Amino acid sequence: MLYYLHDGSFYGLMTAINESITRGQHAIEFLGQGAPAGDLFGDYITVSPDEAQSEKLLQSIRSRMGGEALANVMYCYLSEAANAGSLIHNYIRAGLKIGKNIDSHLTDENVKPLHDTVFKVKKESYRMLGLVRFRLVENNLYYAAIEPDHNITALIAPHFSRRLADQNWLIHDTKRNIAARYDRRAWDIIEINIDRAPRDSDRELFYQGLWKSYFKNIAIGERKNPRLQRQFIPRRYWKNLVELS
Amino acid sequence: MDIQEKLTILAMSAKYDVSCSSSGSRRENSPGGIGNAANCGICHTWSDDGRCISLLKILMTNNCIYDCAYCVNRSSNDIPRTAFTPEEIADLTINFYRRNYIEGLFLSSAVFRSPNYTMEMVIRAVELIRIRYRFNGYIHIKAMPGADRALIQKAGLLVDRMSVNIELPSQKSLEYLAPQKTKRDILSSMNEISTSITANRGERKKAKKAGPRLPRFVPAGQSTQLIVGASPEKDSRIIKLSESLYDKLFLKRVYYSAFVPVSADSRLPVLAPPLRREHRLYQADWLLRFYGFTADELFNGEDQDLDPDIDPKFSWAIRNLHKFPVEINKADYEMILRVPGIGVKSANRIIRVRRVTQLDFDDLKKIGVVLKRAKYFVICRGKRFDNTAYNESAIKSNLLAGENGPKGSARQLLLFNERLALPDPDPSASAITGEL
Numbered sequence: 257m258l259y260y261l262h263d264g265s266f267y268g269l270m271t272a273i274n275e276s277i278t279r280g281q282h283a284i285e286f287l288g289q290g291a292p293a294g295d296l297f298g299d300y301i302t303v304s305p306d307e308a309q310s311e312k313l314l315q316s317i318r319s320r321m322g323g324e325a326l327a328n329v330m331y332c333y334l335s336e337a338a339n340a341g342s343l344i345h346n347y348i349r350a351g352l353k354i355g356k357n358i359d360s361h362l363t364d365e366n367v368k369p370l371h372d373t374v375f376k377v378k379k380e381s382y383r384m385l386g387l388v389r390f391r392l393v394e395n396n397l398y399y400a401a402i403e404p405d406h407n408i409t410a411l412i413a414p415h416f417s418r419r420l421a422d423q424n425w426l427i428h429d430t431k432r433n434i435a436a437r438y439d440r441r442a443w444d445i446i447e448i449n450i451d452r453a454p455r456d457s458d459r460e461l462f463y464q465g466l467w468k469s470y471f472k473n474i475a476i477g478e479r480k481n482p483r484l485q486r487q488f489i490p491r492r493y494w495k496n497l498v499e500l501s
Numbered sequence: 502m503d504i505q506e507k508l509t510i511l512a513m514s515a516k517y518d519v520s521c522s523s524s525g526s527r528r529e530n531s532p533g534g535i536g537n538a539a540n541c542g543i544c545h546t547w548s549d550d551g552r553c554i555s556l557l558k559i560l561m562t563n564n565c566i567y568d569c570a571y572c573v574n575r576s577s578n579d580i581p582r583t584a585f586t587p588e589e590i591a592d593l594t595i596n597f598y599r600r601n602y603i604e605g606l607f608l609s610s611a612v613f614r615s616p617n618y619t620m621e622m623v624i625r626a627v628e629l630i631r632i633r634y635r636f637n638g639y640i641h642i643k644a645m646p647g648a649d650r651a652l653i654q655k656a657g658l659l660v661d662r663m664s665v666n667i668e669l670p671s672q673k674s675l676e677y678l679a680p681q682k683t684k685r686d687i688l689s690s691m692n693e694i695s696t697s698i699t700a701n702r703g704e705r706k707k708a709k710k711a712g713p714r715l716p717r718f719v720p721a722g723q724s725t726q727l728i729v730g731a732s733p734e735k736d737s738r739i740i741k742l743s744e745s746l747y748d749k750l751f752l753k754r755v756y757y758s759a760f761v762p763v764s765a766d767s768r769l770p771v772l773a774p775p776l777r778r779e780h781r782l783y784q785a786d787w788l789l790r791f792y793g794f795t796a797d798e799l800f801n802g803e804d805q806d807l808d809p810d811i812d813p814k815f816s817w818a819i820r821n822l823h824k825f826p827v828e829i830n831k832a833d834y835e836m837i838l839r840v841p842g843i844g845v846k847s848a849n850r851i852i853r854v855r856r857v858t859q860l861d862f863d864d865l866k867k868i869g870v871v872l873k874r875a876k877y878f879v880i881c882r883g884k885r886f887d888n889t890a891y892n893e894s895a896i897k898s899n900l901l902a903g904e905n906g907p908k909g910s911a912r913q914l915l916l917f918n919e920r921l922a923l924p925d926p927d928p929s930a931s932a933i934t935g936e937l
Contacts (some may be wrong), residue, residue, distance in 0.1 A: 293620070310539055360857045362850055363864040386545040386555070390600045398599060416601075419537050419638075423599060441520055463596050473512040474558060475548035475892070478761050478774050484551030499546055 257283055257295055258342070261302045266333055270310035272303040273345045277352075278312075281408030286341025313348075321351040321358050328359070329349050331374040334407045343370045381408040385415055387489070388427060390496050391464075393454035398425040401496050410445055417443040464498050471499040507583050508593065514563040514574050518666065518726060519758045521638045521932060523555040523604035525721030526661035534722060536598060536638030537660060543604050544668055552933060556607040557597055561585055563621055565611030569679035569733050571668070573763040584613070595634055604640030605661075606630065616645035616686075627659045641721075644694060647686035653693050654718075657701075662753075662762070663689050670739045674732035678768055694723050695750040713781040717922035722753035726926045729782060729903040730760035732774040736807045738799040740785050744796045747789065756933065757782045780935075781807040786933030788814055791845055792838050810901060815841040818878060819893045826885070829861050842875030844936060861887055874900065909915040 264267035269286060276284050318326045325347075332344050350366035351358040361367045390398035398420070402409070407433060409429045412446060413436035421440070428435040428448060435448040494500040524542025532541055544553040552853045560574075562584035568576045594606045608626060613619050623642055630636045641662040644653055657663055669675045701718035708715045725746065727739055743755040759774035766786045785807055788794040792814070799813050801820070808816050818825065818841050827836050829851060837848045850868045853862060866872055876886035877896050889899065 270700055357857050358851050362854045363858075363860075363867045368867060382543075384545045385539075386601075388601050392599070415539075420535065420599065420601075422533065422535055423822070465598065466505060466593065467597060467600070467602050469505065469509055470512050470557070471546065471548060471554070474516050474551075474554060475510055475550045476516055476761060478551075479550035479552075479759075479776065481551035482549065485547045485549060488547040488551070488553070497546060498600075 257285065258300045259287045259295065259298050259300045260284060260288065261291075261300055262288060263305055265305055266304070266330070267305035267307055267310040269333060270313055270345070271306045273303075273341070273348060274306075274309050274313045275301070275303055276338070276345060277349060280347045285339070285343060286342070286345065287475055291338070317348060320347075320355055322356045324359055325351055328374050332370050334411070335373045335406055336379045337373055340373065343373060346370070376413075377406045377408065377473060378394065380404055380406050381411040384408055384412050385491075387493055387497065388412065388416070389496060390420075390425060391454070392457040392460050394457065396424060396457075397454070398423050399454045400425070400427045401430050402427060403431050403492075403496065404429065407432065409434060412436070413443045413445070419451060468499050502583050504589055504593070508559070509562055510581055510583050511556065511560045511585060514611070515558045515607075516560070517558045517573065517758065517761065518607075518609055518643075520607070520641070520664065520724055520726065520754075521553045521555060521933060522662075522721075522724070522754065525753060526639060528637050528639070528661065528720075530637050534635035534637050534748060535595070536636050538605065538637070538639040539721065540592070545601070545603055546685040547716055553568065557594055557603050557605070559585065559590070559593075559609075560608040560625065561608060561610035561619070562591070562613050563611050564815065565615065565681070567612055567680065570766045570768050571669075571678060571728060571760065571763070572929060575874075578764050585626070585831060587629045589632045590626045591636075592632055593894050594630055594638075595636065598636070603638075605636075605641070607641045607747055609643040610645070612645055616648040617652060620648040620656065624656050626655065631659050635819045639721075644690050644816065646682055646690050648690065650693055652691065652782065655699065657718040658716050659696065660719060662696055662724065663719045664724045664726075666726040667691075667742075668726060668728050669732050670727050670734045671732070671743050674734065678732065685765055690754075691723065691725070691750055693776075694719060695752075699751070703817040714875070723750070724754040724756060726758055728760050729779050730772065731758050731769055733806055734784070736778070736782060737796065739782060740789070740799060741796045744789055744912065753797050755786060757786070759872055777809050779805070781809060781934030782814060785813045785935070788817075793835055797825050811897070812841075814839075815900065817872060819896055822891070826880045827878060828883070829865065829879050829881050830855060834877070840878045842871035842873065842877050842878075844869075848872070880903050 260276060261270035262272045269288070272286055317329060329344050329347070332340050337343070346366040346403045347370040350364065354361065358367060362371065383404060383471065388400045388402060390400045409427060409487060416427065417438050424440055425438050428436050429441060433447060435446055435451055436443055437446050523538070524540060526538045527540040528538035530537040542555060544555050546554045548554055563574045564582040564584060565576050568806065573580070590606070590608065597603045598605070608623055610619050610623055613622070627640060627642060631641070640660040641664070642656060642660050643664050644656065644663050646665055668679055668686055669703065675682065676685055681802045697718050701715070705715045705717065710859065727742070729739070742867055746752040746755060757779050759776050759779040761771060761774050762771060785799055788799060794817070798817060807813050818839065827840055834848060834852055837843055837851055838845065847869045851860065854864065854868065859882060861874065865875065865881070876893055877889070889895070
């Protein structure tokens with residue numbers, strides 16, 4: 257078994273994949289930072305991120321496989337799945353051969369697993385648009401904490417910058433210690449480490465109370481259905497929802 | 502009364518209007534404004550009854566001059582009555598919106614003093630939110646049947662969706678249970694909204710070339726609601742009504758709400774909410790809108806109810822076995838859509854994959870086709886899935902045995918005792934969707 261070790265960044269992974277494709281290698285796994293290199297009989301190659309090489313590969317993906325395929329590669333990377341690297345690698349190898357039709361091969365063993373992962377990322381990203389809950393905290397900031405399975409913070413930031421254009425907000429991915437930050441002009445992604453939860457503003461608990469009360473009263477008691485409710489919002493998201501926490 | 506009490510009362514009064522959608526309108530934010538509307542709609546949370554919440558759904562007031570038998574706000578009910586001020590509605594909407602609790606506002610109302618007076622109150626609240634607070638999120642309001650044309654015109658330019666609830670599927674039932682609301686008033690308001698939408702779209706198209714865009718009138722379209730189980734009409738009557746609403750008034754959506762007894766009235770049945778029946782109606786509705794079915798096809802031209810044990814798509818398929826099997830690699834989209842176990846998504850995927858390769862049953866499974874149902878109706882490259890018998894009774898018993906298990910037979914016995922609604926073990930029977 258051949259293992260490529262890279263630094264976990266997008267360019268790091270792309271460089272490693274580029275290396276393996278140029279050398280026509282098979283049976284590979286791609287390990288980012290922190291992944292255990294425990295295979296006694298494996299061959300390990302360490303690769304440093306090379307922006308130029310990566311951009312060249314991304315260019316050929318776009319021209320040979322199409323823009324949708326390039327987006328798929330990026331979504332798969334954001335999934336942070338353990339096998340994201342090999343999924344992308346197999347997809348690219350198949351795509352460079354097949355060409356622009358690659359995404360029509362829905363059942364192909366090199367395509368379907370990547371599509372399934374891309375779908376998970378897109379689904380969580382869309383769901384988050386509804387699940388983010390802001391609190392008005394000190395310094396006139398609307399603060400939200402999220403704990404997504406996948407790295408989708410940058411995917412949801414543009415939506416909130418358009419929608420809540422006239423308020424300062426911060427969406428904090430507490431799992432990854434990063435946040436999307438918006439200052440009423442533009443948004444960016446920052447690394448963040450906070451030692452205490454932000455203090456709520458005066459009226460914050462008042463509006464939270466109104467929302468919780470509304471949430472309880474809008475349900476039709478005779479149709480109570482906790483299983484259906486959990487089907488739509490899995491319990492792991494409840495922690496950061498005002499009405500269900 | 503403070504805003505907390507008002508919100509409790511006026512949300513509880515609004516909950517039986519089951520419309521939950523925030524989709525159908527793409528609205529952009531404006532400089533200095535707040536909010537936009539996403540065309541696909543966004544669900545923010547799900548209430549304890551399993552329904553999606555995307556809007557702040559409230560009544561302007563629950564103080565009603567009408568006395569409709571089925572309604573919790575009927576004038577003869579002894580409940581606390583109150584009303585919001587436009588400022589209170591704006592305060593709630595904007596603050597919930599800023600926290601991303603909601604996509605926007607759903608504002609309905611009891612009829613206070615008169616339909617016109619009520620609509621004017623509603624319009625005042627919406628104007629305040631749209632203009633003073635510069636709110637560009639989603640707004641859905643109810644039109645009061647019988648309100649003036651001019652008020653409907655004014656309201657329509659401010660909101661994304663405007664709707665009127667028919668509630669009872671026939672004039673007879675309307676006269677019996679809600680005599681103060683006439684069929685004529687309801688239909689004329691719906692017609693007014695419908696023709697204005699069409700006219701506005703035409704004008705915008707023409708004006709597009711001339712210069713600045715005209716404002717839109719009810720861009721997310723019109724919807725309505727029918728109560729299921731409060732009156733004796735059969736499912737065929739209900740679905741035929743929906744069909745003509747879609748065909749003639751271009752309605753976006755009909756909602757079906759299982760009747761929940763909220764006040765004692767001898768004109769109304771006493772039963773548990775008919776959730777399974779409501780679920781089958783949603784499935785039939787989906788067949789009309791997305792699968793190319795007509796009401797006549799679903800009911801064989803007769804006045805009857807849908808089969809409670811078998812979904813309407815499967816029921817049609819086993820009544821029309823001569824149309825099957827379908828060769829998945831050659832058949833056209835419309836026929837593929839008719840196969841039980843193949844939904845719109847799978848059908849589109851099949852068409853897409855077919856361009857590059859031939860499909861076998863393994864592929865169908867990967868695509869997401871429910872082979873347990875579809876296997877009776879398709880062939881791949883000329884071959885059947887297995888050697889199961891393909892006549893109507895064999896298929897039916899195979900399916901019922903698989904799906905319902907031992908409970909299925911118990912339900913069969915009870916069904917002979919009129920339409921008793923049973924507590925439903927199937928959680929999906931409460932979801933407001935008919936996806937098959």
